[in-house]
Amino acid sequence: MESKVRVAVIGGSGYTGGELLRLLSIHPHLEITAVTSREYAGKPISLVHPNLKGFLSISFSDLNMDKITEKADAVFLGLPHKVSVKYVPDLVERGMRVVDLSADFRLKNSELYKEWYGYEHPYPDLLQKFVYGLPEIHYEELKNTKLIASPGCNATATILALAPVVASKVVDSNKFVSDVKVSSSEGGAKPSEGSHHPERQNAIRPYDAEGHRHAAEAEQELSLLAKDKIKVSIVPHAVSSVRGALASAHTWGEVDDMTLWKNLASFYRGRKFIRIIRGNIHPYPDPKYVIGSNFADVGFATESRVGRITMFSAIDNLVKGAAGQAIQAFNLSVGLDEDEGLRIPPLRPA
Amino acid sequence: MESKVRVAVIGGSGYTGGELLRLLSIHPHLEITAVTSREYAGKPISLVHPNLKGFLSISFSDLNMDKITEKADAVFLGLPHKVSVKYVPDLVERGMRVVDLSADFRLKNSELYKEWYGYEHPYPDLLQKFVYGLPEIHYEELKNTKLIASPGCNATATILALAPVVASKVVDSNKFVSDVKVSSSEGGAKPSEGSHHPERQNAIRPYDAEGHRHAAEAEQELSLLAKDKIKVSIVPHAVSSVRGALASAHTWGEVDDMTLWKNLASFYRGRKFIRIIRGNIHPYPDPKYVIGSNFADVGFATESRVGRITMFSAIDNLVKGAAGQAIQAFNLSVGLDEDEGLRIPPLRPA
Amino acid sequence: MESKVRVAVIGGSGYTGGELLRLLSIHPHLEITAVTSREYAGKPISLVHPNLKGFLSISFSDLNMDKITEKADAVFLGLPHKVSVKYVPDLVERGMRVVDLSADFRLKNSELYKEWYGYEHPYPDLLQKFVYGLPEIHYEELKNTKLIASPGCNATATILALAPVVASKVVDSNKFVSDVKVSSSEGGAKPSEGSHHPERQNAIRPYDAEGHRHAAEAEQELSLLAKDKIKVSIVPHAVSSVRGALASAHTWGEVDDMTLWKNLASFYRGRKFIRIIRGNIHPYPDPKYVIGSNFADVGFATESRVGRITMFSAIDNLVKGAAGQAIQAFNLSVGLDEDEGLRIPPLRPA
Amino acid sequence: MESKVRVAVIGGSGYTGGELLRLLSIHPHLEITAVTSREYAGKPISLVHPNLKGFLSISFSDLNMDKITEKADAVFLGLPHKVSVKYVPDLVERGMRVVDLSADFRLKNSELYKEWYGYEHPYPDLLQKFVYGLPEIHYEELKNTKLIASPGCNATATILALAPVVASKVVDSNKFVSDVKVSSSEGGAKPSEGSHHPERQNAIRPYDAEGHRHAAEAEQELSLLAKDKIKVSIVPHAVSSVRGALASAHTWGEVDDMTLWKNLASFYRGRKFIRIIRGNIHPYPDPKYVIGSNFADVGFATESRVGRITMFSAIDNLVKGAAGQAIQAFNLSVGLDEDEGLRIPPLRPA
Missing domain, CATH: 3.40.50.720 (NAD(P)-binding Rossmann-like Domain)
Known part of the structure; x- marks a missing residue:
């Protein structure tokens, strides 16, 4: 051995x-x-x-x-x-x-x-x-590096939601607002006034709404994919759960659902931790169903009446949004399968 | 008496x-x-x-x-x-x-x-x-009617967030997406698969994302204010709390914060149930702080870097979003003060 | 006026x-x-x-x-x-x-x-x-005092659960363990490691289990009623809600349900903030249904098979367990009705 | 292979x-x-x-x-x-x-x-x-059976809390009341009025308080250990979490903490899924810290002033309280290590 x-x-x-x-x-x-x-x-x-x-x-x-x-x-x-x-x-x-x-x-x-x-x-x-440690974007580079900068959680959710449509230019808008809903563990282990249970529980509280830092890395990565300058606004909101983040990345354009679905399927082909969510019972991603795992569930919704497109991505902020993704990227860099040690089904219900 | x-x-x-x-x-x-x-x-x-x-x-x-x-x-x-x-x-x-x-x-x-x-x-x-029973918009008409159609909760949140900027045209975009976060009581008292506690708790779940019905009334009212056809997309998301809804209505434009603040202050002057939220400790509205009351807390955030504007509105979906607003409108129609019987401070913490 | x-x-x-x-x-x-x-x-x-x-x-x-x-x-x-x-x-x-x-x-x-x-x-x-400010026990004395010591929340819940059976001696045991489930607002407004949302949410956490301070006042008051030395153990448990406390006060004896019901009804006759809970749909008190109000819902369950009796009491820890009860007692001391300013229905659902 | x-x-x-x-x-x-x-x-x-x-x-x-x-x-x-x-x-x-x-x-x-x-x-x-599938009690029998009856969750929590003190007779009372706090997933996947999120969330609700069925199996197993007829009353309470159950099994007697600790340590020696909780930071078991895993954390508290002893046990009701324990018992019956496939650390925070 x-x-x-x-x-x-x-x-x-x-x-x-x-x-x-x-x-x-x-x-x-x-x-x-x-x-x-x-x-x-x-x-x-x-x-x-x-x-x-x-x-x-x-x-x-x-x-x-x-x-x-x-x-x-x-x-x-x-x-x-x-x-x-x-x-x-x-x-x-x-x-x-x-x-x-x-x-x-x-x-x-x-x-x-x-x-x-x-x-x-x-x-x-x-x-x-350093290689930006998002294996869905930098798979090959990660295989050849010893230095990995692991992405931020809200950036991960935003990039994974938007990457396919930005890379393929099926959406040609440059107006992207990623409305992110985040759980309390994102704030870390240090208590604060805002994290005090009686104040945090049942909150639906916007924060950093004038400009969230993770926009910088999201714009860097999406611009790279688009081969063009992409601008993204991230607006996070604290909600009551302990784990999980959902990015609802809203933009504008005229794309039919089948084209979007194919775009996602083709962009993420072979990526083991991406699940495309579509169907009647569970039509959109919900972080509830990736808890404890390294999956990012992605999906979309369009309202052609007004030309609005929303790209969704749901992750466990501590796994795919932090520790799990770090190990996934590291696996690649040491020659292991990306999912080595990470083939863990999400917990449900949780 | x-x-x-x-x-x-x-x-x-x-x-x-x-x-x-x-x-x-x-x-x-x-x-x-x-x-x-x-x-x-x-x-x-x-x-x-x-x-x-x-x-x-x-x-x-x-x-x-x-x-x-x-x-x-x-x-x-x-x-x-x-x-x-x-x-x-x-x-x-x-x-x-x-x-x-x-x-x-x-x-x-x-x-x-x-x-x-x-x-x-x-x-x-x-x-x-029928008069649309949103007293902040139809104050005078409500005084002269016997027939009131009380607004929907997500429509109330969306309209109150956007009314000032739409009426004054300080924002001249026609791209509005109201990303609403809603509590479980919005779904009513009848149990369903989606409302089952183990499934609903800790969910961050988009629904009706291809077009939410309340857009129809929101567009009707906002178009009336704008004297122009306004298009609004409402994208609701189920979160874990029992009461409260937050509309984060995103749009695009170049307006400075002072102009926005004055716009809100002037539009809602004298309206007893509107509180404009601004400041360091609590910079944006949070439905947590209107629970049990008829208040709508409104506010905003701008990210001039990308030209994004977000108008917020936070309500208790069962009070200002339903029963409280109905009584407020009814008060006016029978000659009472709009806040008669409704001068109830929100519960906190709750 | x-x-x-x-x-x-x-x-x-x-x-x-x-x-x-x-x-x-x-x-x-x-x-x-x-x-x-x-x-x-x-x-x-x-x-x-x-x-x-x-x-x-x-x-x-x-x-x-x-x-x-x-x-x-x-x-x-x-x-x-x-x-x-x-x-x-x-x-x-x-x-x-x-x-x-x-x-x-x-x-x-x-x-x-x-x-x-x-x-x-x-x-x-x-x-x-000082008069101990529990109006259900010291109603007359409160009318004649200027000095009120307002009870603790877990003591209030425990005393109101046990007072009828202790006063009447229908239960003659002296083994009482009040297993209290408490919400996070009981801990006050100051953040701590234990109140940090990611740690507090979803906790079912015993604390002070070697002896909770409120036992002192509970024993004082119950002994007074029993005209005998009563010993009570209070074992609090932190659960996920923000408001509300339930005391499940377990003891031993042979009493039938009708006797217990009559005992409660007679002991609390005329007390405006006590509601006796009994029936098929909601057989026992649940603090969920007193939130925001000064009510204490009381009830009981017996398991004659093993001679176990449980007396329940549900309160909103910040109202009947603190501020509301203080005002109720004060009302009496200044000659007002005990429920003046406190005739507020609980919030539901919340 | x-x-x-x-x-x-x-x-x-x-x-x-x-x-x-x-x-x-x-x-x-x-x-x-x-x-x-x-x-x-x-x-x-x-x-x-x-x-x-x-x-x-x-x-x-x-x-x-x-x-x-x-x-x-x-x-x-x-x-x-x-x-x-x-x-x-x-x-x-x-x-x-x-x-x-x-x-x-x-x-x-x-x-x-x-x-x-x-x-x-x-x-x-x-x-x-059939062998009752609680490996901490029937380890050897499980190795020699093809038929396993897997225990109920509240019974598992109650038995694991009380087994050491009942088996060793360090507590000689026959008055046991196991006050169990249970999460919503215990009720199963079928929606009902009581499981409807707006009603279930924030509940602290006793149920089956006149006699819970799991008492039957708890008494069977504890009597077997005691070689005497043991009577236990189980009083479950629904709280807000989705996973996890805590049994606070109260009884009476005079035992010092060291004796209890040794009793637990000796009874559970070598049992891979039992963790004895003791210390300053986390003095008692909390199901929050076993979520997603097959562990049962056990502990105790005594209040010698009144002669009250509480034995605690915390489990994930779906793992050690159901599926995990079933696999643990099955592992033994087919000659595998009891923890094969179950060496999964709990999720935290969750």
């Missing part, structure tokens, strides 16, 4: 970190060798992630680069943006495989970090070396 | 009926004299509406027109569409005041009933005599 | 404070003259309580005793325990009517503060002057 | 059936050869279970015993009680391995079917041949 790829997780105490651990712990070809947490170093992992009690024998450790890289072939970073950028260059220099789940290496144009994230990116050259 | 206006409720066993009873039971100038229900005739009202135990001494009765109209000055109908239309003409003939909460008398153009509701409207002339 | 009773609220930024403001703002005989908040002094009340936008013209003020007492006849305190006790004696000295919603004046036996709250009560004599 | 065990599922359209399919589809040693559904015969499985789209190539079929048994070594029945009993004897006669998830073969004493289920059991002899 071949040996497993040794993986370290830097920043393992948040929800993304926890989800990485959940999925890595059952991956047949990957092995967790270290999990760091500044706050919980020395403490058992199940103290923070009670679901994992019994699954991991190691404890959280401090972020000691030498120690970590000595026993790992690859490092997944589950850190906030502006923090990841402090550690990644060192890891690159040490020749490690890197999967960064923050926004710090997603954008090719370093100017955009000033505009959207409010900081001057210190390593503009390094940006060019 | 003046005598109270005597009110009968036909179809009192659904959620709209129950909400009418809740609000009428504490109205200082209205008195409930009969509540009908085919299914529950003879049974105590609290059997169906356990919250009302102790508030109403009468029981459900059969729909006997003679008996009902004898002891009522006005009739509220909480029936489904196509059913209301069977009873309303008789009530009109008997000289009753009528508030119909179904869709059967909302549209002026009888052709639209064929297109949107699939039936030939049998009383096209009667349609002209 | 007689003048209104002027009321100040000290500590108005929490959930109890917000609920007091919601109810006081529509009370026909009470008038809010000041609302203090250390954190928000000078800020509009709707900044903290967005539901109240449009209902209160005053802003939060600092806690200046002279200013507050000058323009108030009564003070409601919505402060945490150990904080209330710092202000109450001064207010008493100034001759104010006081309604304290903290635990600081609920217990007659000052020793219990050491045992349950971990502090030495500095005013043991003052404890004797 | 050895061949897989061929498994048929009779009654695969409900939640238990769906969960069986989810788990069987990823089991390395079992293979689904047929799934029946009277209602959906001929339809794709993903029509009913949209989560499983892409996981199963077969469709629902009719219940044709010859065809089914020809291509299966074992049959799992996901049918309602009184229906299962019609098919099981035939399957037994044909020499099939049988795992029945209904109540029809759980009780040894046929008289109890009359008392609790209202029917005369037609095969009292066959009852003796």
